[in-house]
Amino acid sequence: MQVIYVNRFLPSSRKQAVREIKRRASCDKFPRVLLFPEGTTTNGRNLISFQLGAFIPGYPIQPVIIRYPHVHFDQSWGNVSLGKLMFRMFTQFHNFFEVEYLPVIYPLDDKETAVHFRERTSRAIATALNAVQTGHSYGDIMLHMKAQEAKQENPSSFMVEMTKVESLFHISSTEAVDFLDKFLAMNPDPSGRVQYHDFLRVLRLKACPLSAKIFSFIDVEKSGTITFRQFLYGSAHVMSQPGFDQTFEEAFAGCGGAVKTYVVEQELRDFIQPAILNWSEDEVHEFFMLFDNDNDGRIDKNDFLSCLRRNPLLIAFFTPQPQQKEFEGNGVIEIV
Structure with missing residues (x-):
């Protein structure tokens, strides 16, 4: 062979x-x-x-299709370990399969x-x-295994039909697993849903009107909680917008990157001030540290882009407030 x-x-x-x-x-x-x-x-x-x-x-x-007719145990290899599969096959007198051309x-x-x-x-x-x-693919197996490793009660609830996701938003299975890592850090409940306060904690946000609008954008059911599918679709949708890269470039330049190759904490605070009116210095510092990957007190362009690609929903904080928009269906509506 x-x-x-x-x-x-x-x-x-x-x-x-x-x-x-x-x-x-x-x-x-x-x-x-x-x-x-x-x-x-x-x-x-x-x-x-x-x-x-x-x-x-x-x-x-x-x-060529293969069927596994059975009475007691289905020997097709689905969500079962190889050892258990072999043991249960050995406990049957016969194991049949049919091949059809x-x-x-x-x-x-x-x-x-x-x-x-x-x-x-x-x-x-x-x-x-x-x-x-179905629109499932091997990418869904990766998501299922990641959820299983995290001891989630229902790992299949984190499968999203990755073929459809890749077609709609052009993101890879590896990127989807990275988004799942972020979502699992939000401590989903046994049904796989995340509360608003856990969403804010992981993204290092404070409850404010813009944070609430970002969460509401994902919470399409308006239930006060979000699923991984909603989080992935919302994040991937924002990242796939034609203006995402342009907004990133303008935001970095507006923070101070136009005159030098990095941004410091005070410059970041000044730029996003309209969106964070009630934030304390400690809360702004926590937000800054999300971008500062190497903890050197500076955000270079790679740090900035890397953070926004991992957390595309945060782009809303770098968009001029009167111009913030959200895509809904085939139209565009104001969200502020």
Whole structure:
């Protein structure tokens, strides 16, 4: 067996894997290339999003589906350890599985995109399996494992259908895990929800009108609590706005970065003063320390950008108050 190795977190490795798939699929010297398009294992009750690597080369695909008919124990490898899976399989007299070959699926023409080819193939397999298609991907497994490590009661509540998130906001699974780290620091309750005061604590904010509006922007249900999905969608939405980078540049320059390469605490305080009228010196210092990664009393441009990418909701404090806007649906509404 000649395995095609790939590091799913490195774009260069993924591109190399696609080239290798294309090379082997087009060469008679190799046997048929066997790919597992979901990129992980599931219990087979749903079909999660397929990876694009199998479809980019544009060659015909022979779909193969596997079923695990069972009476006592489902031996499909879902959310169960390998040791437990093997033990329970050994306690059964027989373990069955069925293999079904579906009709070969050909690309429609040279203009068909890999995404459309993937969707047609996924739909054919889901129909044969009588399974529901979802927008989950391996990124959701990463989120689930992170929540599990944090001893959350319901780790699956932190899965967000990463394929949809990546398509909407162009953020990676690794970035989503970083946002989950931030959210878990807010001490979610057993149902996976975070209270307003914990949200403020982790972002080092004080209760004020602007802080309340930021929280309300995420709390679309107006329940006084937020879920990870809401936090991720809200943060990613702000970061994906065309004006985000421009606002960052203008904010850094306005704080003093236009005349030198760094910003000190007093300059930061002066710039965001309209938004923090009732903040004490200690509260402003805590906010400043969120940006000062190396604790040298200065915020350089990299520190500033890095903090806002980790905490994009904070961009509201650096936007001129009369011009702060929030996107809602297809329109734009004033939030102050």
